[in-house]
Amino acid sequence: MTWRSLLHPICSALACLCCFSACHYSLASPSPLKEAATVQQLRETYGEVDSSFEREYLLSITSRLTASGILGKLKPVVMLINNAEPVAGSFASGTIVVSRGLLLDLKSEGELAFVLAHEMAHIALGHRAEGSTEKVSVAELAADRLGLALIARSNYDPRVAVSALLHASPAETFWLSSESYPSVQERTQQLQRMIAASGWMPPGTINSRDFDRLQTRLKLLS
Numbered sequence: 682m683t684w685r686s687l688l689h690p691i692c693s694a695l696a697c698l699c700c701f702s703a704c705h706y707s708l709a710s711p712s713p714l715k716e717a718a719t720v721q722q723l724r725e726t727y728g729e730v731d732s733s734f735e736r737e738y739l740l741s742i743t744s745r746l747t748a749s750g751i752l753g754k755l756k757p758v759v760m761l762i763n764n765a766e767p768v769a770g771s772f773a774s775g776t777i778v779v780s781r782g783l784l785l786d787l788k789s790e791g792e793l794a795f796v797l798a799h800e801m802a803h804i805a806l807g808h809r810a811e812g813s814t815e816k817v818s819v820a821e822l823a824a825d826r827l828g829l830a831l832i833a834r835s836n837y838d839p840r841v842a843v844s845a846l847l848h849a850s851p852a853e854t855f856w857l858s859s860e861s862y863p864s865v866q867e868r869t870q871q872l873q874r875m876i877a878a879s880g881w882m883p884p885g886t887i888n889s890r891d892f893d894r895l896q897t898r899l900k901l902l903s
């Protein structure tokens with residue numbers, strides 16, 4: 682199984698979720714005013730880290746993720762708040778909020794890419810739309826699946842998704858009750874199953890077993 686084949690069921694799931702929202706909540710739409718007020722409140726409460734280095738670095742990661750084309754025309758804007766607590770969240774319009782504390786908890790750019798990919802997946806799947814009644818437990822696992830496909834297609838080592846969850850999983854509980862979240866164990870197990878099913882191997886892996894088998898088979902032909 683390849684990442685490409687994994688994407689088909691994911692895209693189907695995406696279509697189903699969007700369809701479900703559209704069918705049952707046709708009047709539901711993001712509330713730009715409410716969202717803008719919340720973003721402004723975060724900015725005033727914690728302050729924003731908005732120097733050019735941080736802004737351009739975060740943009741380089743989201744650009745690499747969006748270049749995969751998986752999420753259509755989504756163009757996220759990342760706001761880095763100066764909060765020591767680990768925080769990650771997103772809004773329907775495409776704003777993603779991460780905190781200084783979260784970025785200090787992470788161990789690599791790949792882990793940061795997965796956190797951003799997970800939030801981008803929430804937005805693309807409609808979880809942040811006002812009126813969305815997607816269960817948190819279902820939404821989290823769906824955002825993990827799409828986030829994993831996104832980083833893998835963007836040439837990040839997919840195993841960073843697992844380590845990112847181990848280092849950053851409390852980050853979204855800033856916004857929502859931790860009780861409604863699937864356990865880190867359930868989430869990491871799902872990701873590990875997907876990575877194994879994809880047949881992904883680290884760059885540089887030498888498949889000596891199949892090469893030896895090839896030579897053995899060819900020798901029998903002579």
Ligand SMILES: [Zn+2]
Pocket residue numbers: 799803820821824853
């Ligand atoms: Zn999430």
